[in-house]
Amino acid sequence: MNENEIIKIIAKTLNIAESSINMDSSADNVDEWDSLGHLGVLVALDKAFDGKLAGIPAMATADSVSKIFSVLKENSFI
Amino acid sequence: MKVAINAIEYYLPSKTEDGSNLKEQNPDWRIDDIQAKTGINIRRISAPNETAADMAVLAAEKLLYSKVDIEDVDFLVFVTQSPDYLLPTSACILQDRLGLKKSCMAFDVNLGCSGFVYGLAIGGALIEAGIARSGLLICSDTYTKYIDQDDRTCRPLFSDGAAAAYLTSSTYETLGPFEMGTDGSGFNNLIVPSGGARSFELNERKLSMAGSNVFMFTMDMVPKCVDALLAKAKLNIDEIDLFVFHQASKLVIDNIIRRLELPEEKVFTNYQDIGNTVSASIPIALSDVENAKRLNNGDQVMLVGFGVGYSWGGCIVHWNSGA
Numbered sequence: 001m002n003e004n005e006i007i008k009i010i011a012k013t014l015n016i017a018e019s020s021i022n023m024d025s026s027a028d029n030v031d032e033w034d035s036l037g038h039l040g041v042l043v044a045l046d047k048a049f050d051g052k053l054a055g056i057p058a059m060a061t062a063d064s065v066s067k068i069f070s071v072l073k074e075n076s077f078i
Numbered sequence: 079m080k081v082a083i084n085a086i087e088y089y090l091p092s093k094t095e096d097g098s099n100l101k102e103q104n105p106d107w108r109i110d111d112i113q114a115k116t117g118i119n120i121r122r123i124s125a126p127n128e129t130a131a132d133m134a135v136l137a138a139e140k141l142l143y144s145k146v147d148i149e150d151v152d153f154l155v156f157v158t159q160s161p162d163y164l165l166p167t168s169a170c171i172l173q174d175r176l177g178l179k180k181s182c183m184a185f186d187v188n189l190g191c192s193g194f195v196y197g198l199a200i201g202g203a204l205i206e207a208g209i210a211r212s213g214l215l216i217c218s219d220t221y222t223k224y225i226d227q228d229d230r231t232c233r234p235l236f237s238d239g240a241a242a243a244y245l246t247s248s249t250y251e252t253l254g255p256f257e258m259g260t261d262g263s264g265f266n267n268l269i270v271p272s273g274g275a276r277s278f279e280l281n282e283r284k285l286s287m288a289g290s291n292v293f294m295f296t297m298d299m300v301p302k303c304v305d306a307l308l309a310k311a312k313l314n315i316d317e318i319d320l321f322v323f324h325q326a327s328k329l330v331i332d333n334i335i336r337r338l339e340l341p342e343e344k345v346f347t348n349y350q351d352i353g354n355t356v357s358a359s360i361p362i363a364l365s366d367v368e369n370a371k372r373l374n375n376g377d378q379v380m381l382v383g384f385g386v387g388y389s390w391g392g393c394i395v396h397w398n399s400g401a
Contacts, residue, residue, distance in 0.1 A: 035230065035289050035290070036115050039293055042290060054297035054298040054337065059294060060293070
């Protein structure tokens with residue numbers, strides 16, 4: 001799975017346009033990325049990675065695109 | 079264990095809150111989105127002067143007046159994180175208020191959503207060891223008193239309630255095995271930080287929850303607990319007739335179902351109109367299961383509680399209404 005596909009998943013989960021998401025997007029600057037929205041993102045990504053993300057506690061606080069990419073890279077998912 | 083959950087009764091406060099109440103007080107909240115994810119439509123709110131011990135009395139009295147001989151109550155285990163006082167132990171006060179005999183042992187267990195399963199293990203062990211013949215396991219909490227009106231993480235979830243279970247010896251092997259666990263590294267993610275000795279000077283007791291951390295813990299640990307329990311019981315997952323998980327929320331239970339690939343019809347839920355009643359949620363659900371006649375004698379039920387601590391516990395109940 002590449003970074004563009006992950007951005008698609010995040011945008012779809014938050015119900016916003018894919019074009020409005022970039023590396024700087026986060027819970028701080030996307031209204032829909034609130035605490036419940038973040039849980040939705042975690043679930044969607046866990047599904048996309050066949051249920052393998054639940055064992056990575058750092059995902060819980062990865063509330064920006066750059067942090068998500070960083071955690072996924074650290075754990076060799078992308 | 080040759081120990082049975084002989085009877086369960088519960089009490090819920092009469093005051094309710096729904097989405098319209100939340101919207102009225104917090105116009106900027108997206109209530110439809112919140113309810114879609116939590117699945118919780120109605121929550122119960124204890125009265126300002128109503129404590130967990132008060133609710134415990136009301137739940138236990140339903141048992142004592144109908145299904146329990148008070149002289150047979152050798153122990154009272156009270157699971158709560160909303161005690162009346164720092165000390166004395168609420169269970170001691172309940173012994174007196176319920177009119178239990180003075181030879182009844184009584185103590186509190188300070189656990190949340192895993193507390194009912196821990197209470198079953200403790201009460202069951204007392205009976206199995208011959209220390210007691212039978213006793214009461216009461217779970218009661220008033221988390222809503224710890225939650226601010228504008229707390230969007232906690233307020234849509236938590237509800238107040240109490241459940242009382244009567245544990246007795248059984249002719250049959252009806253309880254167990256158990257699978258318990260603890261990960262105290264997550265203590266800070268669901269906490270009332272004030273009021274204890276570490277922050278005694280703070281008077282305001284407010285619940286703080288790092289929701290995504292608790293959610294990820296749940297997603298990771300509950301399936302592991304279920305798998306370990308099945309291995310201990312030498313059962314396949316399809317041999318479990320009903321799963322009764324702590325009624326955390328729709329989001330949590332749906333994702334447990336997904337991760338364990340469970341058939342939805344085998345997972346009981348009642349969070350929709352009751353909310354998350356912390357330690358009381360599993361016994362309240364079990365009572366509703368019994369009232370709905372969802373089980374037959376010989377069915378195997380898996381209970382799993384999980385949450386604050388972090389703490390978790392699961393066990394198998396071999397259902398036998400005549401035990």
